[in-house]
Amino acid sequence: MARHSDHRPVETVETAFDILDVLRHTTSAGITEIADELDLAKSTVYRHTKTLESRGLVVRSGDTYRISTWFLDYGIHVRNQHPLFDVATPKVDELAAETDEKVWCVIEEDGVGVHIYGAEGRHSVRTHARIGKRTALHQFAAGKAILAHLPADRIERILDEYDLAAQTAQTITDRDELRSQLETIRERGYALNYEESVTGVHAVGAPVKDESGDAIGAISIAGPANRLRGELLTDDLPTLLLGATNEIEINLAHS
Structure with a gap:
């Protein structure tokens, strides 16, 4: 669903939501998989994913991550x-x-x-x-x-x-x-x-x-x-x- 906007996005926020979108379309994914999907450095994906995890928005299981049920509550x-x-x-x-x-x-x-x-x-x-x-x-x-x-x-x-x-x-x-x-x-x-x-x-x-x-x-x-x-x-x-x-x-x- 394409949307036109004149507002300049905040890149760090956009990256976080791009990661969530990847996880939304998979059961779970690791840092390398997410980085490859978004064409981003693994270090960038790691920092954002760990921040999301610290806020309870994603859950880690071994080396993979999934979206948490916080979003269900919201x-x-x-x-x-x-x-x-x-x-x-x-x-x-x-x-x-x-x-x-x-x-x-x-x-x-x-x-x-x-x-x-x-x-x-x-x-x-x-x-x-x-x-x-x-x-x-x-x-x-x-x-x-x-x-x-x-x-x-x-x-x-x-x-x-x-x-x-x-x-x-x-x-x-x-x-x-x-x-x-x-x-x-x-x-x-x-x-x-x-x-x-x-x-x-x-x-x-x-x-x-x-x-x-x-x-x-x-x-x-x-x-x-x-x-x-x-x-x-x-x-x-x-x-x-x-x-x-x-x-x-x-x-x-x-x-």
Whole structure:
């Protein structure tokens, strides 16, 4: 997910996070492996890794390192602080039980969508989506539902900041086409995803809005394209989903 920034990064901080990214994509790795991956001197990687270890952010086992569960603690704390989490969780569970599909609660942070809670129905299919997954808003139903219900100037800033990268061959990557679809989403109240994030998967997403009408998150229902199609996708599921998001909005307003 490419992002444009005019800010000059602090190299030592960037190096530390580059090391964490290497460890995030491996079970564990040693100093030499990390240095080779980042094209850095082993002495540089060693100093940064030992600092991360001293703060409890990585754990050493023999000659290799892995990310520690400190990040789990941080992530759960942040998720639980979001006003949507406690209110939306019961409705997500209900929708999964009623539709037998996968249901997600997604929020927007810093211009991307973050999956904070999901529930599985009896016929759910597994995809790359997971709790904590960060996804470009234009690539999936919940993300487009959120994007359509942000202030106009914020939408343009997000489009300027992030490239409209393709997740699949169906992902919308043209700005004018995306803007047109966002207008349609605002008019009908929900977004559709035709294999735009995962090949073979369709989804519908609806925003959860605050009292000013801006999206603070979204709920989506996803399933196999051969099952979620026709009136089920364009009428039945949206009606069910809009009822659920309306209940969430009412509960949020009085919580």
